[in-house]
Amino acid sequence: xxxxxxxxxxxxxxxxxxxxxxxxxxxxxxxxxxxxxxxxxxxxxxxxxxxxxxxxxxxxxxxxxxxxxxxxxxxxxxxxxxxxxxxxxxxxxxxxxxxxxxxxxxxxxxxxxxxxxxxxxxxxxxxxxxxxxxxxxxxxxxxxxxxxxxxxxxxxxxxxxxxxxxxxxxxxxxxxxxxxxxxxxxxxxxxxxxxxxxxxxxxxxxxxxxxxxxxxxxxxxxxxxxxxxxxxxxxxxxxxxxxxxxxxxxxxxxxxxxxxxxxxxxxxxxxxxxxxxxxxxxxxxxxxxxxxxxxxxxxxxxxxxxxxxxxxxxxxxxxxxxxxxxxxxxxxxxxxxxxxxxxxxxxxxxxxxxxxxxxxxxxxxxxxxxxxxxxxxxxxxxxxxxxxxxxxxxxxxxxxxxx
Ligand code: SAJ
Numbered sequence: 001x002x003x004x005x006x007x008x009x010x011x012x013x014x015x016x017x018x019x020x021x022x023x024x025x026x027x028x029x030x031x032x033x034x035x036x037x038x039x040x041x042x043x044x045x046x047x048x049x050x051x052x053x054x055x056x057x058x059x060x061x062x063x064x065x066x067x068x069x070x071x072x073x074x075x076x077x078x079x080x081x082x083x084x085x086x087x088x089x090x091x092x093x094x095x096x097x098x099x100x101x102x103x104x105x106x107x108x109x110x111x112x113x114x115x116x117x118x119x120x121x122x123x124x125x126x127x128x129x130x131x132x133x134x135x136x137x138x139x140x141x142x143x144x145x146x147x148x149x150x151x152x153x154x155x156x157x158x159x160x161x162x163x164x165x166x167x168x169x170x171x172x173x174x175x176x177x178x179x180x181x182x183x184x185x186x187x188x189x190x191x192x193x194x195x196x197x198x199x200x201x202x203x204x205x206x207x208x209x210x211x212x213x214x215x216x217x218x219x220x221x222x223x224x225x226x227x228x229x230x231x232x233x234x235x236x237x238x239x240x241x242x243x244x245x246x247x248x249x250x251x252x253x254x255x256x257x258x259x260x261x262x263x264x265x266x267x268x269x270x271x272x273x274x275x276x277x278x279x280x281x282x283x284x285x286x287x288x289x290x291x292x293x294x295x296x297x298x299x300x301x302x303x304x305x306x307x308x309x310x311x312x313x314x315x316x317x318x319x320x321x322x323x324x325x326x327x328x329x330x331x332x333x334x335x336x337x338x339x340x341x342x343x344x345x346x347x348x349x350x351x352x353x354x355x356x357x358x359x360x361x362x363x364x365x366x367x368x369x370x371x372x373x374x375x376x377x378x379x380x381x382x383x384x385x386x387x388x389x390x391x392x393x394x395x396x397x398x399x400x401x402x403x
Pocket of ligand 1: 153154208212216249251253258315
C-alpha cells in the first residue's frame with residue numbers, strides 16, 4: 001500500500017516516518033516549498049527528540065520520499081493545521097487548510113482509495129471533507145472511503161506516543177474503519193485501536209484536550225483564590241490530591257500550544273448555549289497571563305527602572321514551541337508597558353525572541369533585578385539554587401517551593 005501524507009508538520013512528518021519504518025511506501029507532501037527543500041536535504045524543520053535520526057533511517061530504507069507535487073496513492077492522510085479565527089468576537093475553526101487539502105486529493109482520487117483525516121476538527125468535518133472529495137473528484141462517495149483518525153501525540157514524546165497511545169478511528173462506513181485499522185495496526189504496536197463513527201471520533205479528540213483544559217482552569221482559578229487567601233496553591237493541590245479520587249492539575253502561567261488553547265473552541269463554536277464550563281475554562285486560562293502581569297506590576301510598585309528576567313518563553317517545559325505561549329504574552333505585555341524585560345529560553349538558540357533579549361541563565365541572573373518563573377525547564381530545575389538566591393517577583397509554577 002502506498003500512503004501519501006498531506007502536511008509535513010508536527011504530526012504529518014513523524015507519522016510518515018513511522019509508517020515508512022513499518023515498511024509502507026510513504027510519500028510526504030507539503031505545499032510549503034521550503035519545508036520540502038529542507039527535507040530533501042535530509043534535514044527536518046521541527047524540533048522533536050530523536051526525529052532527525054528516525055528521518056534519516058526512513059530515508060535510507062528507501063520507503064520514504066518527499067515531494068511538492070501530489071501524486072496518486074492508495075491511502076491519503078490529511079495532517080494539516082486547523083487554527084482558529086475570530087468571527088464577531090467568537091473563535092471558530094479555520095478549516096481552509098482541510099478544505100484545500102481535500103480539493104488537492106480530489107484531483108488524484110481513484111475508486112477504492114481511503115482518505116484519512118488526522119487533523120483536529122469540529123464535529124461533522126469528516127462529512128464536509130467527504131462532500132469536497134465527492135464534488136471535486138467526480139466520484140460518488142460510495143466509490144471511495146473516508147475516516148477520521150485523530151492524532152493524540154504529545155509534542156516532545158511524539159515517536160514514543162505514536163507507537164504506544166491507543167487510537168480511535170471513526171467512519172461512516174464499516175469498510176473504511178476496518179481498512180484504516182489494518183494500516184494503523186502496523187504502527188500502533190503497543191496500543192489498542194477502537195472503531196466508532198466519525199462524529200464520535202471527532203468529539204473524542206476535542207473532549208480529551210478540553211478535559212485537560214478544564215482541569216487546568218480549575219487549578220488556575222484556585223491559584224487566584226489562594227493568592228487572595230494568602231496560602232500556597234501548590235501545597236493545597238498536593239494535599240487535596242492525596243484523596244483517592246482527586247487529581248487536580250498544576251496551575252501555571254496560562255495554557256498555551258496549538259491544542260488545548262484551540263480545540264475547546266471547536267465545541268463552543270457549535271454549542272454556544274450548552275458549552276458553558278468549556279467556554280469559562282478557556283476564558284480563565286486565557287486570563288491567567290494578564291493576572292500575572294497585574295501581580296508583577298503591583299509587586300514592583302509600577303517602578304519601570306528595575307530589570308525583569310522571564311524564565312521560560314516556550315508554551316511548556318523543554319520544548320522550543322512558542323505557539324499561543326502564555327509566557328511570551330507576559331513578556332510582551334510587560335515590554336509594551338515599558339518595563340525592562342529580558343528572558344532566558346534555553347531551547348531557542350537566538351539572542352532575541354520576538355524583540356525580547358534572550359540570555360543564558362547565568363547572564364540573565366547576573367543582569368536582572370527580579371525574575372518571573374514561568375516554566376520548569378530542566379535547566380532551571382538543575383540550577384534552582386542559583387535561581388533561589390535571586391529576588392523573585394513571581395513564581396507562577398511553584399518551582400522554588402518544589403525543589
Ligand atoms: N499545563 C498546565 N498545567 C498542567 C499541564 C499543562 O498549565 O498541569 C499547560 C502547559 O504548560 C501548556 C498547556 O498546558 O501551556 C498544554 O500542554 P500539555 O502538555 O497539556 O499538552 P500539549 O498541548 O502539548 O498536547 C496536548 C495533549 N493532549 C492531552 O494530553 C489530552 C496531546 O496528547 C495531544 O495530542 C495534543 O494536545 C494535540 O495535538 O492535540
